[in-house]
Amino acid sequence: MTDHSLVATELSAGYDGKAILEGLNLAIPSGRITAIVGANACGKSTFLRTLSRLLTPTKGHVLLDGTSIHRMPARQLARTLGLLPQAPIAPEGITVADLVSRGRHPHKSLFSRWTRTDDEAVDGALAATKTFELAERPVDELSGGQRQRVWIAMALAQETDILLLDEPTTFLDIHHQIEVLDLLTDLNRARGTTVVMVLHDLNLAARYADDLVAMAGGTIHAFGAPEVVLTDQMVREVFGLESRIIEDPVSGRPMMLPIGRHGSAGAGANRR
Amino acid sequence: MPSPTIDRLAVNRRRRARRHSIAFGLLLALVVLLFGFTLSVGQSIVAPMDVLRVLSGEPIPGTSFTVGQLRLPRAVLSVLAGVCFGLGGVAFQIMLRNPLASPDIIGITSGAGAAAVFAIVVLQMSGPAVSLLAVGAGLGVALLVYGLSFRNGVGGTRLILVGIGVSAMLQSVIAYILSAAPSWSLQEAMRWLTGSVNGAQLQQALPLLLALAVFGSVLLSRTRDLEALRLGDDMASALGVRVAQTRMLVIASAVGMIAAATAVTGPIAFVAFLAGPIAARITRSNGSLLLPAALVGGLLVLVGDYVGQVVLPSRYPVGVITGALGAPYLIFLIVRVNRTGGAL
Amino acid sequence: MTAASIQSSSRGHSVAARSNRTRGLWLLVLVAMLGLLAALSVTTGTRDVAWPEIMAALGGAQETIGQAAVALRMPRTLLAVLSGAALGLAGAIMQGVTRNPLADPGILGVNMGASLAVVIGVAWFGITSAHAYIWTAILGAGGAAVFVYTIGSLGRGGATPLKLALAGAATSVAFASLVIAIVLPRGDIAGGIQAWQIGGVGGATYDRVVPVLPFLGVGFAISLLSARKLNSLALGDDVAAGLGEHVAAARGMASLGAILLCGATTAVCGPIGFLGLVVPHLCRTLIGVDHRWLLPFSAVGGAVLLLGADILGRIVARPGEIDVGIITALIGAPFFIWIVRRQRVREL
Numbered sequence: 020m021t022d023h024s025l026v027a028t029e030l031s032a033g034y035d036g037k038a039i040l041e042g043l044n045l046a047i048p049s050g051r052i053t054a055i056v057g058a059n060a061c062g063k064s065t066f067l068r069t070l071s072r073l074l075t076p077t078k079g080h081v082l083l084d085g086t087s088i089h090r091m092p093a094r095q096l097a098r099t100l101g102l103l104p105q106a107p108i109a110p111e112g113i114t115v116a117d118l119v120s121r122g123r124h125p126h127k128s129l130f131s132r133w134t135r136t137d138d139e140a141v142d143g144a145l146a147a148t149k150t151f152e153l154a155e156r157p158v159d160e161l162s163g164g165q166r167q168r169v170w171i172a173m174a175l176a177q178e179t180d181i182l183l184l185d186e187p188t189t190f191l192d193i194h195h196q197i198e199v200l201d202l203l204t205d206l207n208r209a210r211g212t213t214v215v216m217v218l219h220d221l222n223l224a225a226r227y228a229d230d231l232v233a234m235a236g237g238t239i240h241a242f243g244a245p246e247v248v249l250t251d252q253m254v255r256e257v258f259g260l261e262s263r264i265i266e267d268p269v270s271g272r273p274m275m276l277p278i279g280r281h282g283s284a285g286a287g288a289n290r291r
Numbered sequence: 292m293p294s295p296t297i298d299r300l301a302v303n304r305r306r307r308a309r310r311h312s313i314a315f316g317l318l319l320a321l322v323v324l325l326f327g328f329t330l331s332v333g334q335s336i337v338a339p340m341d342v343l344r345v346l347s348g349e350p351i352p353g354t355s356f357t358v359g360q361l362r363l364p365r366a367v368l369s370v371l372a373g374v375c376f377g378l379g380g381v382a383f384q385i386m387l388r389n390p391l392a393s394p395d396i397i398g399i400t401s402g403a404g405a406a407a408v409f410a411i412v413v414l415q416m417s418g419p420a421v422s423l424l425a426v427g428a429g430l431g432v433a434l435l436v437y438g439l440s441f442r443n444g445v446g447g448t449r450l451i452l453v454g455i456g457v458s459a460m461l462q463s464v465i466a467y468i469l470s471a472a473p474s475w476s477l478q479e480a481m482r483w484l485t486g487s488v489n490g491a492q493l494q495q496a497l498p499l500l501l502a503l504a505v506f507g508s509v510l511l512s513r514t515r516d517l518e519a520l521r522l523g524d525d526m527a528s529a530l531g532v533r534v535a536q537t538r539m540l541v542i543a544s545a546v547g548m549i550a551a552a553t554a555v556t557g558p559i560a561f562v563a564f565l566a567g568p569i570a571a572r573i574t575r576s577n578g579s580l581l582l583p584a585a586l587v588g589g590l591l592v593l594v595g596d597y598v599g600q601v602v603l604p605s606r607y608p609v610g611v612i613t614g615a616l617g618a619p620y621l622i623f624l625i626v627r628v629n630r631t632g633g634a635l
Numbered sequence: 636m637t638a639a640s641i642q643s644s645s646r647g648h649s650v651a652a653r654s655n656r657t658r659g660l661w662l663l664v665l666v667a668m669l670g671l672l673a674a675l676s677v678t679t680g681t682r683d684v685a686w687p688e689i690m691a692a693l694g695g696a697q698e699t700i701g702q703a704a705v706a707l708r709m710p711r712t713l714l715a716v717l718s719g720a721a722l723g724l725a726g727a728i729m730q731g732v733t734r735n736p737l738a739d740p741g742i743l744g745v746n747m748g749a750s751l752a753v754v755i756g757v758a759w760f761g762i763t764s765a766h767a768y769i770w771t772a773i774l775g776a777g778g779a780a781v782f783v784y785t786i787g788s789l790g791r792g793g794a795t796p797l798k799l800a801l802a803g804a805a806t807s808v809a810f811a812s813l814v815i816a817i818v819l820p821r822g823d824i825a826g827g828i829q830a831w832q833i834g835g836v837g838g839a840t841y842d843r844v845v846p847v848l849p850f851l852g853v854g855f856a857i858s859l860l861s862a863r864k865l866n867s868l869a870l871g872d873d874v875a876a877g878l879g880e881h882v883a884a885a886r887g888m889a890s891l892g893a894i895l896l897c898g899a900t901t902a903v904c905g906p907i908g909f910l911g912l913v914v915p916h917l918c919r920t921l922i923g924v925d926h927r928w929l930l931p932f933s934a935v936g937g938a939v940l941l942l943g944a945d946i947l948g949r950i951v952a953r954p955g956e957i958d959v960g961i962i963t964a965l966i967g968a969p970f971f972i973w974i975v976r977r978q979r980v981r982e983l
Contacts (some may be wrong), residue, residue, distance in 0.1 A: 073528055097531025104525035108388060116303060124519050125531035129512055133298075133304070142297045151296055155303060177530065226407060350954070391801050396808060438973055448976055452737070453803045458969040459908060463964035467957060485819070514697075560812050611819055614812035625805040626786045 022049045023099060023180050023213065025070065028078035032069045038077070039065045041237045045183075052207050052214045054228035056221055058258050062237040063217045064105070066184055070215070071102040071183050083181075097125035100180035103170055105186055109158040115169050116154040119144055123175030144175035147209075150204060164195030171202060182206075184216040188223070195221075200227045225249050225272045233257050249273040297331030311578035318573065320584040325590065326370060328595050330362050355462075364491040368555065369596050369609070370589040372488070372498040373562055376554035377588015378503075379545040380563025381570065381580050384509050385517045386541050387447035389623055393564035394549050397454025400558040401461035403550060404484055407557070408465050412472040421483070422554030429550035432457060432540055448490045486559035486610030488596055495555050502551035507585075513541060514579045559610045562591050562619025568624055575610035658922045658932075665935045672942045676712040680704060680949050683687040703906070707840075714839040715945045716938040718904050721851055721896035723937015724858050726911020727929055729919070731865035732886050733784070736916070736974055740776075740897040741967075743808035748779020750832065750899035751810040757824055758817050758904025765846040765902075773850065773898030779806065780894055819946070831905045835958035836945055837905070840894045845898045854895030858930060861889035865926040907960045909967020910937055910944075916974065 024176045025047040033039040039062045048052055056061045067076040070081055072088050088096055103197040109118060123137045123200045145151040148168045158169060176183055188196040194274040204227060205212050218224040224231060233248055235257045254262045260277055267274040331342045337354050345351060345358045378394045394400050406428030410416040436457050439452040516537045519527040528534050549563060568582035592609055599607035678689055686703035692883040729738040740746045752775025756762040763937050783806050787799035815948035864885035867875040872882050948957035
C-alpha cells in the first residue's frame with residue numbers, strides 16, 4: 020500500500036455564508052487511524068465533508084499528495100480517497116452483493132466491462148467484513164449492525180488507500196460499535212489503509228485511534244496520541260465538563276470519567 | 292489462486308444480469324407484438340400478412356389507407372412519445388431518489404401546458420409554434436424550480452416541494468386563461484391539455500427521433516452515474532460522481548425529451564410518472580432502469596390509446612385513459628413509498 | 636424549582652399581559668380592515684355605480700342596473716367573508732393538528748376531495764340541491780382528509796411535513812385527473828363544473844349562501860373550542876398525553892371542525908387553495924403560537940385576505956373579473972415556496 024499525504028491548509032468552510040471551519044491546519048498521518056472528536060456543532064462533520072470534497076472550502080485547500088482535491092478528476096480522487104457518509108441510502112430491494120459491487124464505480128468507465136479484478140475486490144470486501152453469507156440477501160432485511168458492515172464492505176470494494184467515515188457507530192448498540200471499530204482496525208493493520216473517522220464516544224476514540232484530533236470552534240484544539248490529547252484540561256476546554264482521566268485497565272489507553280454535579284460520593288445515596 | 296467464493300459471486304452476478312436482459316427482452320417483445328396488434332386489429336381487422344405487405348410498401352386498396360395512414364402513424368407516435376416520457380421521467384425519479392419527482396408533479400408539464408394554452412388562446416397560434424413555445428416553457432420551468440430550490444446545493448425533497456408550489460401556480464394560470472377563453476379556442480386548448488395522438492402524421496415522428504438520439508444517448512451515457520446517485524448524493528460523490536454536473540446534464544436532457552414529446556402529443560398524464568415504478572417492479576431492481584422504463588412508457592401510451600379508441604364504447608384521448616389508470620397507481624405508490632421510506 | 640426559574644416565570648407573566656394588549660389591538664386593526672374592505676367590496680366592481688344609487692341599493696332598491704349590481708355585491712361580500720374566515724381557520728387547525736407548517740386544505744387534498752365528491756355526485760347521481768352539494772362536499776372533504784393523513788403517517792417518523800405534503804399533493808393530482816376523466820365525456824355538465832372548479836365567490840346569491848350557514852356555524856364553534864387542545868398537541872403526542880389530553884379525541888374533534896368548514900366552503904365556492912396556508916403563518920408572526928389567539932385571528936385574517944383578493948380580481952381585469960381562487964393561488968404559491976426554502980432540508 021502506497022503512502023499518501025492528506026493535508027488541510029488554512030481551511031475555512033461553512034453553510035449559508037456562515038463560517039464553521041476557520042483557518043484549520045492539519046496533516047492526516049498516513050497509514051494510521053485518526054479519530055476526530057469534539058462537542059456538538061464544533062465542525063467535526065464539516066471538516067470531514069470538506070476533506071472528502073463534499074463541501075467546497077471558502078478559503079484554503081485540501082491537498083492530496085500535493086494536489087488540491089478540488090482540482091483533481093472526481094474518479095481519480097475516488098480511487099484514492101473513500102468516504103462513508105452518515106446516512107447512505109440503499110435502493111429498495113438491492114442485494115448485498117449488488118450494493119458492494121457499486122463500490123467499483125470509480126474503477127469503471129462508460130464502456131469497460133466487469134472483470135475478474137472487480138469480482139476479486141468484491142469478494143475480498145465481503146470476506147473482510149464477514150458478510151459473504153449475506154451476499155444474496157436484500158439490504159432492507161438486515162439488522163443495523165449488519166447493514167453498517169455491508170456499507171463498509173462497499174467502501175472496501177472501492178479499494179482506496181484512505182477511508183473517511185462520518186460517525187460509523189451511530190445508532191449501533193455497544194456490541195456492534197466494537198465490531199465495526201475492530202473491523203476498521205483489522206483493515207488498517209492488514210491493508211495499511213489510512214482511516215479517518217468522526218466519533219462521538221471519547222473513550223472508544225481513545226481506545227481505537229492512533230491519533231486523536233480534538234476540535235473546538237471550527238479549529239483544531241489538540242492533536243496527537245490519545246495519551247497526550249485526552250486530558251482533563253482538554254475535556255474541560257472542549258466539552259465544558261469536569262472529568263478525571265484514568266488508565267483503561269483493558270487497553271492501557273486513557274479513559275475519561277465524567278464528574279458532573281452529582282458525580283462524587285453521595286450520588287448513590289438513594290440506592291438500596 | 293482460484294477461490295470458490297469468487298466463482299459463486301460471479302455466478303450470482305451473471306444471473307442478475309441475465310434476469311435484467313430477460314425482463315428487457317420480454318418488454319421489447321411485448322412492444323413489438325402490441326405494435327403489430329394495433330395495426331391489424333381495430334374497428335376493422337386486417338390480416339397480419341396484409342399489414343406486412345402494406346408496411347413493405349405494397350399498395351392494397353382501402354387497407355393501405357387504414358393501416359398506412361391512420362394506424363401506423365398513431366402507433367409510431369404512441370411508442371416514440373411514450374419512450375420519451377418514460378425515459379425522461381425515470382431519469383428524474385432516479386436522480387432525485389423519489390418516484391414523485393416526476394415532471395408531472397414538479398411543474399414541468401404544467402409549464403408546458405400553460406405556455407401552450409397561452410399560445411392557443413391569447414396569441415391565437417397553432418401547430419408547431421405552440422409546440423415550440425411549450426418546449427421552451429418546460430425548460431424554463433425546470434430551470435426555475437431548480438434555481439428556487441437551490442440553497443447549499445439542491446435537496447431532492449426541497450425540489451419536489453418547490454415544484455408542487457410552482458405547479459399549483461401554473462395550474463391557476465391555465466385555469467384563468469381557460470375561464471376567459473372563447474369557445475372555439477377553448478376546445479383546441481382542452482384537446483391539447485389532455486394529450487392525445489389524434490390526427491397523428493408520420494413526419495411528426497422526426498423531432499421525437501431526434502430528441503431520442505441526442506438526449507437519449509446523453510442519458511444512457513450517464514447510466515452508471517445515475518445508478519451511483521441512488522445511494523445518496525454524498526455516497527455518489529464519494530464514488531467519484533460529479534453530482535452537480537451530472538444533475539444539470541440529466542435535467543437538461545430529460546426535460547428536452549419530455550418537452551419534445553409534449554410538443555407533439557400534449558402532456559399525456561402520468562406516463563412519465565408511471566413508467567419508472569412499473570419498470571422497477573418488472574426488473575426487481577436488477578440493473579439500470581432506464582431502458583426498461585423507456586419501453587414501459589411506450590407500452591403505456593400504445594395500450595392507452597388503443598383502449599381509448601377501440602375498446603371503450605365512446606372514444607377518449609389517450610391522456611384521459613392514462614390519467615384515470617394512473618391516479619389509483621399514484622396513490623398506491625405514495626402508500627408504498629411512505630410505508631417503506633424507500634425510493635423507486 | 637430554583638429561585639432563578641421562579642423569577643423568570645413571573646417576568647414571563649408580565650410579558651404575556653403586555654402582549655395580550657398588543658394582540659387585542661391587532662385584532663381591532665384587522666376587524667377595522669375587514670369593515671373597510673366590506674364597504675369597498677360593495678361599492679367597487681366592474682361597473683362604476685354612483686354613491687346615491689349605492690345608498691338606495693343598500694336600502695333595498697333594485698330599480699336601476701347600478702342598484703341591481705350593488706344588490707348582487709352584498710351576498711358576494713358576505714360569502715367572501717364567511718369562506719375566507721372558514722378557510723383561514725381550517726388552515727390554522729390543520730397546521731396545528733398535523734404540526735406541519737405546510738398544511739393547508741388545498742395542499743392536503745381536502746378541497747380536491749370535496750371537489751371530486753361533488754363532481755361524482757353531479758355526474759353519476761344527478762344531485763342538484765344546495766343541501767346535497769354541501770353534504771357531498773363535506774363527505775368528500777372528510778374522506779380525503781382521513782385518507783391523506785393515513786397515508787402520510789405510514790412508516791417511520793409518522794406524519795412528517797414532507798410525507799404529508801407529498802401525500803396531499805399526490806392525492807390532489809390523482810383526484811384532479813379523475814375529475815377530468817369523469818367530466819370530459821359529459822358535455823352536458825362540463826361547462827358548469829369547469830366554472831365551479833376554479834373557485835370563486837362571484838355570482839353568489841342569498842339562496843346559495845343561506846344553506847351553508849348552519850354547517851359553517853357548527854364548524855366555527857367546534858374549531859374555536861379546540862384551541863386549548865391544539866396547544867397541548869403542539870408539544871407532541873406523547874407530551875400531550877402526559878398532560879392528560881386524549882390525543883386521538885382532540886385531533887378528531889379539531890379535524891371535524893376543519894372538515895366541516897372546508898367542505899361547506901368548497902360546496903359553494905369550489906376549491907380555493909393556499910388561503911389556509913398563508914393566513915395562519917402571517918398571524919403567527921403577528922401574535923405568536925398560542926392557538927387561543929391564533930384561531931380567531933386566522934378567521935378574521937382569512938376573511939380580510941379573501942375579500943381583498945376578490946376585490947383585487949374585480950379591479951385588475953376590468954371589464955372582466957379574475958376568480959378569487961386564481962388570485963389566492965398566485966399569491967399563495969410563492970408563499971408556499973418561500974416556506975419550503977426557509978425550512979432546513981433535514982427537517983423536511
